[in-house]
Amino acid sequence: MTPYTEKLQNCYCVPLRYTIFVLFIILISYFHIYFKRKQFQNITSKIPTIFGLPFIGIAYKLVPIKRFLYKLSACFEELSTSTYCAWLGTDPVIITIDPEIIKTIATSSEFYNKAEIIYNPLNNAIRDGIITSEVHKWKHIRKIVNGFFSHKMLMSLIPLFNHGANNGVHRLSKISNHGQHKIFDLIKRVILEISIEATMGVDMRKDAAENYELMESFSFLLERVAKDSACSTMGLGFLARTPSYYRSISFLRNFINKLIDQRTNNNTKSKDETCVYDEDFGKSFLDIALNYYGNGQLAKEDVIIESISLIGASFETVATAIYSSIVMLAMHTDVQERLYQEIHKLLPQNDIPVAYDHLKEIPYLDMVVSETLRLIPPIPLIGRQTIHTTKLTSELILPPKMPVLVPIFSLHRSKELWGSKAHLFNPDNFLPENVALRDPYIYMPFSKGARNCVGWRYAEIAVRIILMVFVRNFKFSTTFKYEDLRFLDHVSLWYDVEPKLNIELRKV
Secondary structure (H helix, E strand, O other): OOHHHHHHHHHHHHHHHHHHHHHHHHHHHHHHHHHHHHHOHHHHOOOOEEOOEOOOEOHHHHOOHHHHHHHHHHHHHHHOOOEEEEEEOOEEEEEEOOHHHHHHHHHOHHHOEEOHHHHHHHHHHOOOOOOOOOHHHHHHHHHHHHHHOOHHHHHHHHHHHHHHHHHHHHHHHOOOOOOEEOOHHHHHHHHHHHHHHHHHOEOOOOOHHHHHHHHHHHHHHHHHHHHHHHHHOOOOHHHHOOHHHHHHHHHHHHHHHHHHHHHHOOHHHOOOOOEOOOOOOOOOHHHHHHHHHHOOOOOHHHHHHHHHHHHHHHHHHHHHHHHHHHHHHHHOHHHHHHHHHHHHHHOOOOOOOOOHHHHOOOHHHHHHHHHHHHHOOOOOEEEEEOOOOEEOOOOOEEOOOOEEEEEHHHHHOOHHHHOOOOOOOOHHHHOHHHHHHOOHHHOOEOEOOOOOOOOHHHHHHHHHHHHHHHHHHEEEEOOOOHHHOOEEEEOEEEEOOOOOEEEEEOOO
8 A cells, every 4th residue: 555545545534433433422312312201201291291302402492581481481372281391401391380280399398409400500609508509408598597587677677678768769869850761770779789788787878889899790690690591401501601700709709708707806896887787776687697607507608608699689589579560550550540649648748757567558559569570570480309209290200300390470471370361460460359269379479388588578578668669759651562571581580671761750
């Protein structure tokens, strides 16, 4: 064989070897998918199943992110079912709006763990916090965090909610009577300030530059977590974890770590310290957590993680609920006027702070907020996964770590459960006689069961107080059409296009 012939033969052998290698990988992957799908055949043969494409399942149908919630909802109608199985990537998940199944996963200790498939992106940023931790750690942390959300503690926060609401009024007044404005960012900043003060005991009026960076870091991190979640269904979540993502995490950790060091060195007792609460008004979560840290029941890392978790969770849910309520009132002016008259009758002067007892005297406020949370739930999707082999229904036996997702957005808008006008805003859905007729597991804006939102009472009180203050000071309107609203799943619910609002300062 001549050197030229030998060289030519080698040129053909190299691509041939690569071709054989690629074919071998494809063959192995095919058999992996085949056997995995066969492994779950006892489930997929008993309920409607969408397999999608090899390796990515139905993930391609859920991109862009604006299609995600609506595609999940459409599948219930297309398959004529309240429960179906879908392959996300190489793993099957059960997706349901069946009240009986929801009751099972909400109340059974076998479903105390969060579904990794949707919570891992959050866990990447806030490792093993109360939102994402497994049951053995969650139980310990929940007992500690519950102390912050006790009735006595929540009552001590009411002056802070009033102060934050008045701060929001001041900011909105600057743009009132001057055309239409986007106000979601303004409201988020007001609520984030309240959340940080309540959680950390830090007066956000001081050290403005650092506090501004703190708010920016929280907002940016949550946006990145949302992108991580969207990309993770196709195994591309790492694309969202940019250097800026890690800088935000580092800044938040350093900020809280510095506060911990200040408190443990007794610097907070100095006259210049920025602690919001004294003994007459209770303590922040950080004060409570540091007591447990001092006696060895919490590690310093736990204090940092839980502080970030509570700020992020309370900020997002409360801000979304308040803004969405304002949007609904702006689009339904008759509802807004009725609510205003009830508030004005109870609190005729704007300088009267809202007390807890006032909330009990405006039932229509509860109806408006509840209907808003039905149509626009701050957390549109939750998920649990089995700890052991578990019986979900009489026919379905789930293996360990099998995820079950509940798209709350779909559940709350189901015509089968809420009637033919389920998509329309109607506070009368929450008249006492209508509530009494409904299954309690078809309405769950803060989830349900032992692993529900730990701060749901905090959210309910904060939303109502701040909304009362806003409505008695302003009249909201908009030219944006209700039917044009579209929503995105960004961990919390986001607006695809944010409606601009007219803000008219009411005459006293």
